Amino acid sequence: MVGRPKKFDEQQALAAALEVFWKRGYEAASCEELLEAMGINSGSMYSTFGDKKALYERAFELYASNVFLRTQEILNGSGTPLENVRTWVRGWQEFQEEHDCKGCLVSHTIIEFGSSENPVGHRARKLIADMQVMLQEKLQDAQDLGELPEGHQPADLATFFVNTAHGMTVVARSGTGERDIPGIIRTMLALLGEKSANKIKPMKQPTIDFISSN
Amino acid sequence: MVGRPKKFDEQQALAAALEVFWKRGYEAASCEELLEAMGINSGSMYSTFGDKKALYERAFELYASNVFLRTQEILNGSGTPLENVRTWVRGWQEFQEEHDCKGCLVSHTIIEFGSSENPVGHRARKLIADMQVMLQEKLQDAQDLGELPEGHQPADLATFFVNTAHGMTVVARSGTGERDIPGIIRTMLALLGEKSANKIKPMKQPTIDFISSN
DNA sequence: TGCATTTTTGAAACCTGATTCAAATAGATG
DNA sequence: CATCTATTTGAATCAGGTTTCAAAAATGCA
Numbered sequence: 001m002v003g004r005p006k007k008f009d010e011q012q013a014l015a016a017a018l019e020v021f022w023k024r025g026y027e028a029a030s031c032e033e034l035l036e037a038m039g040i041n042s043g044s045m046y047s048t049f050g051d052k053k054a055l056y057e058r059a060f061e062l063y064a065s066n067v068f069l070r071t072q073e074i075l076n077g078s079g080t081p082l083e084n085v086r087t088w089v090r091g092w093q094e095f096q097e098e099h100d101c102k103g104c105l106v107s108h109t110i111i112e113f114g115s116s117e118n119p120v121g122h123r124a125r126k127l128i129a130d131m132q133v134m135l136q137e138k139l140q141d142a143q144d145l146g147e148l149p150e151g152h153q154p155a156d157l158a159t160f161f162v163n164t165a166h167g168m169t170v171v172a173r174s175g176t177g178e179r180d181i182p183g184i185i186r187t188m189l190a191l192l193g194e195k196s197a198n199k200i201k202p203m204k205q206p207t208i209d210f211i212s213s214n
Numbered sequence: 215m216v217g218r219p220k221k222f223d224e225q226q227a228l229a230a231a232l233e234v235f236w237k238r239g240y241e242a243a244s245c246e247e248l249l250e251a252m253g254i255n256s257g258s259m260y261s262t263f264g265d266k267k268a269l270y271e272r273a274f275e276l277y278a279s280n281v282f283l284r285t286q287e288i289l290n291g292s293g294t295p296l297e298n299v300r301t302w303v304r305g306w307q308e309f310q311e312e313h314d315c316k317g318c319l320v321s322h323t324i325i326e327f328g329s330s331e332n333p334v335g336h337r338a339r340k341l342i343a344d345m346q347v348m349l350q351e352k353l354q355d356a357q358d359l360g361e362l363p364e365g366h367q368p369a370d371l372a373t374f375f376v377n378t379a380h381g382m383t384v385v386a387r388s389g390t391g392e393r394d395i396p397g398i399i400r401t402m403l404a405l406l407g408e409k410s411a412n413k414i415k416p417m418k419q420p421t422i423d424f425i426s427s428n
Numbered sequence: 429t430g431c432a433t434t435t436t437t438g439a440a441a442c443c444t445g446a447t448t449c450a451a452a453t454a455g456a457t458g
Numbered sequence: 459c460a461t462c463t464a465t466t467t468g469a470a471t472c473a474g475g476t477t478t479c480a481a482a483a484a485t486g487c488a
Contacts, residue, residue: 003464004454025326027241031446041467046447103325107384111317111325112239114387125388151404156397163398167381170321173328174339183370184377190365191405217434218484245476255437260477 010048013038018059022105025112026056026120060120063105064127071131075138082147082192085138089161089188092168093181101177103169110166132162149193157191164188224262227252232273236319239326240270240334274334277319278341285345289352296361296406299352303375303402306382307395315391317383324380346376363407371405378402 016037020029031052035045049055074088096103106124113121139154148154164184171180230251234243245266249259263269288302310317320338327335353368362368378398385394 002456002462004466005456006465007454023329028326030444042447043449043466043468047465052446108325110384110388111322112242114384115237115389125390128388129390152401156401159394159397160401163381163385163394164377165381166384167377167379170324170328170380170383171377174324174342175329176339176343180373180377183373187366187370187374187405191401216432216486218436220435221484244474256477257436257438257479261435266476 006044008038008040008044013040013045013048014055014058014062017055018062018105021056021059022063022099022102022108025108026052027112057120057123060105060109060123064123067104067106068127068131071134075134080147081138081141081145085135085142086189086192086194088135089185089192092165093185096168096172096177096181101172101175103172103177104165107166107169128162132158135161147193149191152191160191161188222252222254222258227254227259227262228269228272228276231269232276232319235270235273236277236313236316236322239322240266241326271334271337274319274323274337278337281318281320282341282345286348289348294361295352295355295359299349299356300403300406300408302349303399303406306379307399310382310386310391310395315386315389317386317391318379321380321383342376346372349375361407363405366405374405375402 016039017034020034020037023029024033031042031045034052034055035042038045045055049058070091071088074091075084077084077087079087106127109120109124110128114125115121136154136158139148139157142148143154148157168177168181168184171177171184230253231248234248234251237243238247245256245259248266248269249256252259259269263272284305285302288305289298291298291301293301320341323334323338324342328339329335350368350372353362353371356362357368362371382391382395382398385391385398
């Protein structure tokens with residue numbers, strides 16, 4: 001490779017762009033803002049990523065694959081199926097805390113592009129569907145082992161959890177996430193039969209910091 | 215009053231604009247689209263409403279006041295507190311069906327303007343807060359009467375219901391509302407102690423059609 | 429009918445971002 | 459050092475959506 005060397009790191013710039021898109025959404029994130037955060041000028045951005053839309057696709061993919069992997073990792077953890085689901089639910093709180101109550105980019109993307117033929121909207125719906133299946137299977141395992149409280153079907157619960165997660169995106173963005181999310185999580189855990197759910201304070205889980213680099 | 219008479223009905227045009235904003239969001243709704251739906255040209259719109267932002271404020275206000283009144287009406291209905299809350303929860307399904315699974319404009323507005331200093335964002339947050347209080351009071355009444363199942367606090371439940379409602383906006387917009395919302399409602403009703411919640415099919419409630427005119 | 433007043437119309441002006449591109453720059457190579 | 463290629467820079471351009479406005483039209487009234 002000859003010629004002037006790139007002076008910025010593509011992944012780092014992408015992570016910076018993700019941060020902006022995540023906070024503001026696609027439309028509201030101006031190129032100026034993005035370039036500022038990425039630390040490069042328009043020319044570099046356009047030659048590297050194509051255009052704003054393509055940049056969003058890349059940023060979304062970074063987010064999506066990491067959320068998916070994180071979920072997969074937690075649900076297939078070392079505990080029983082139900083314990084893993086609970087850990088996953090508790091993870092949401094941590095996730096919001098870690099990321100400044102910006103909510104989930106997937107929910108945000110569905111709101112912005114959900115009904116359109118936009119490829120990112122399609123990707124977002126697919127991701128949710130896949131995660132919902134994963135969750136449902138785990139809940140089915142829990143039920144087969146007799147871990148699940150009576151009165152709920154795995155499919156209904158999986159749908160419900162996904163719905164709750166979407167809701168937290170709106171709550172987070174309304175500014176009351178810090179106040180409200182802990183209680184929401186407690187109620188979810190109670191649904192899973194965690195009797196003392198509204199007494200215990202969920203403990204910190206060690207997790208991968210999955211956005212910054214890689 | 216002298217001069218050429220207005221040939222369009224302001225409230226009707228506003229309702230049409232609301233429909234477009236509701237379906238597409240503020241940014242994505244182009245003036246062209248709005249004017250087309252309203253059946254007027256830009257001049258009439260600008261002289262009547264001011265500008266696009268002011269039009270959104272008016273449309274949002276129409277939506278907000280009607281949702282608030284509808285909620286108030288249902289929660290203060292003729293049943294017991296808990297029955298009224300259940301009726302309210304069941305009403306969501308109907309609401310989504312009636313309105314083509316567009317979700318709730320308030321959730322959408324919070325996503326789009328929630329964190330900004332935008333006055334509509336502020337109004338949306340306030341509306342949610344007010345409705346949450348109303349709901350919490352009703353749940354408190356239910357608890358005082360011994361209607362509420364053990365294990366949940368009215369405040370937590372109210373927060374949780376609001377969260378669930380927000381979630382349904384995302385689910386609706388992801389295109390799976392028709393499939394998923396009934397189950398979500400059933401799970402909510404089960405949380406309120408409705409034992410047969412996942413067997414019964416919620417019956418149609420007579421309600422005001424609150425958007426079109428008025 | 430002619431005048432005053434208000435609304436409608438839609439093309440033009442205007443703005444705000446997104447995108448391009450020619451010139452400048454930084455290394456690699458011989 | 460001269461040359462080559464790839465990258466950076468940021469001003470200029472472009473695109474699209476919003477807003478204005480002058481002319482035309484509709485009504486009441488004298």
